[in-house]
Amino acid sequence: xxxxxxxxxxYFRSSCSWxxxxxxxxxxxxxxxxxxxxxKDGGQQFSEEFQALNPMKQVPALKIDGIxxxxxxxxIEYLEETRPTPRLLPQDPKKxxxxxxxxxxxxxxxQPLQNLSVLKQVGQENQLTWAQKAIRSGFxxxxxxxWSTAGKYCVGDEVSPPPVFLCHRFKVDLTPYPTISRIxxxxxxxxxxxxxxxxxxxxxxPELRA
Amino acid sequence: xxxxxxxxxxYFRSSCSWxxxxxxxxxxxxxxxxxxxxxKDGGQQFSEEFQALNPMKQVPALKIDGIxxxxxxxxIEYLEETRPTPRLLPQDPKKxxxxxxxxxxxxxxxQPLQNLSVLKQVGQENQLTWAQKAIRSGFxxxxxxxWSTAGKYCVGDEVSPPPVFLCHRFKVDLTPYPTISRIxxxxxxxxxxxxxxxxxxxxxxPELRA
Numbered sequence: 001x002x003x004x005x006x007x008x009x010x011y012f013r014s015s016c017s018w019x020x021x022x023x024x025x026x027x028x029x030x031x032x033x034x035x036x037x038x039x040k041d042g043g044q045q046f047s048e049e050f051q052a053l054n055p056m057k058q059v060p061a062l063k064i065d066g067i068x069x070x071x072x073x074x075x076i077e078y079l080e081e082t083r084p085t086p087r088l089l090p091q092d093p094k095k096x097x098x099x100x101x102x103x104x105x106x107x108x109x110x111q112p113l114q115n116l117s118v119l120k121q122v123g124q125e126n127q128l129t130w131a132q133k134a135i136r137s138g139f140x141x142x143x144x145x146x147w148s149t150a151g152k153y154c155v156g157d158e159v160s161p162p163p164v165f166l167c168h169r170f171k172v173d174l175t176p177y178p179t180i181s182r183i184x185x186x187x188x189x190x191x192x193x194x195x196x197x198x199x200x201x202x203x204x205x206p207e208l209r210a
Numbered sequence: 211x212x213x214x215x216x217x218x219x220x221y222f223r224s225s226c227s228w229x230x231x232x233x234x235x236x237x238x239x240x241x242x243x244x245x246x247x248x249x250k251d252g253g254q255q256f257s258e259e260f261q262a263l264n265p266m267k268q269v270p271a272l273k274i275d276g277i278x279x280x281x282x283x284x285x286i287e288y289l290e291e292t293r294p295t296p297r298l299l300p301q302d303p304k305k306x307x308x309x310x311x312x313x314x315x316x317x318x319x320x321q322p323l324q325n326l327s328v329l330k331q332v333g334q335e336n337q338l339t340w341a342q343k344a345i346r347s348g349f350x351x352x353x354x355x356x357w358s359t360a361g362k363y364c365v366g367d368e369v370s371p372p373p374v375f376l377c378h379r380f381k382v383d384l385t386p387y388p389t390i391s392r393i394x395x396x397x398x399x400x401x402x403x404x405x406x407x408x409x410x411x412x413x414x415x416p417e418l419r420a
Contacts, residue, residue, distance in 0.1 A: 055352075055354035056315055069308075070315075071311045073310065075307075077310055078307040078310075082303050093291045094288075096291065097284055100281070100287055101284040104283055104318075105266060105280075108318040108322050111318070141266045144265035
């Protein structure tokens with residue numbers, strides 16, 4: 001069967017959505033964006049229509065080849081298996097393990113603690129401290145891991161699923177993390193990172209565009 | 211080079227450690243266990259020696275083929291790539307995507323919110339409610355995902371990295387999750403799940419042994 005162009009359900013400032021947009025851009029896969037605003041209307045991810053599509057009630061979700069996949073890393077692995085070039089994972093299994101370890105540290109060690117619903121539970125006055133603590137503790141580990149794995153990028157000199165996420169709004173000082181900062185800067189110079197950037201999405205509000 | 215037997219740094223009741231023990235058992239890989247007690251001595255995962263091994267200060271970590279891999283799903287993917295039989299992931303990329311999506315929901319949607327350090331931050335009196343909320347919200351999603359993916363196991367009829375984790379101590383009623391309960395029961399009957407069980411590890415305290 002011939003499937004229509006993939007559809008990405010995405011929110012401009014969601015880090016996990018950005019991760020998938022980067023992978024799609026690196027692989028030059030054309031897709032349509034359907035914005036899901038996580039704040040508007042009490043959160044559009046909670047609509048019945050979207051829940052039917054992704055019971056996790058989260059973005060991103062990618063409709064592709066007749067199925068819908070949720071969870072950014074599962075999506076990226078699927079793209080890698082079905083559209084292998086250019087590759088997003090190194091060829092060497094040991095390096096692949098390192099890429100996955102780094103990605104998992106971010107998606108299961110840092111990000112879950114600072115998503116909207118958790119921050120809401122933590123309460124307005126504690127949010128910043130809570131999020132900063134999670135980010136610092138994750139970055140301390142990540143910086144140390146990168147000492148032994150990094151080349152130009154996180155693992156050697158090949159671009160891999162990026163450890164990018166939007167921590168700017170939590171005002172964490174990045175000075176103690178020179179390796180993370182350097183790699184982030186190098187990645188941000190790549191076109192795939194620029195076109196997929198939160199400030200350049202169909203649902204980016206005019207005042208945040210760049 | 212010939213590498214020595216793999217070493218698993220593990221804690222008997224850590225769900226992520228159990229997940230890796232199951233994978234090792236399913237693939238009949240012999241390994242040595244070095245127990246890391248997450249509670250004793252203020253948490254043995256915080257020792258300098260262990261931090262040097264795994265900067266994430268978490269179990270499991272697997273020393274294998276000359277490298278150390280942390281994060282349960284990264285470890286399982288590495289085992290699958292280097293010891294492909296018996297397979298832990300289906301052959302069809304779409305089914306593989308579903309397995310990974312389900313695993314990611316658990317490791318990044320549910321577990322991070324109930325690990326020890328987070329519960330400590332939440333405070334003694336709020337812990338149970340907090341953990342129950344995370345588990346119920348994750349299980350609601352998971353149950354719905356499984357309606358469309360499950361056969362005998364989570365995705366079709368092949369065993370895959372199991373969505374097992376130890377939620378018993380948070381006293382969540384599993385009645386609303388018939389599919390999760392059924393699959394869990396089916397998995398628990400398998401030998402690989404029994405030998406790797408928390409109640410049968412080198413570091414299981416006598417009073418919890420079975």
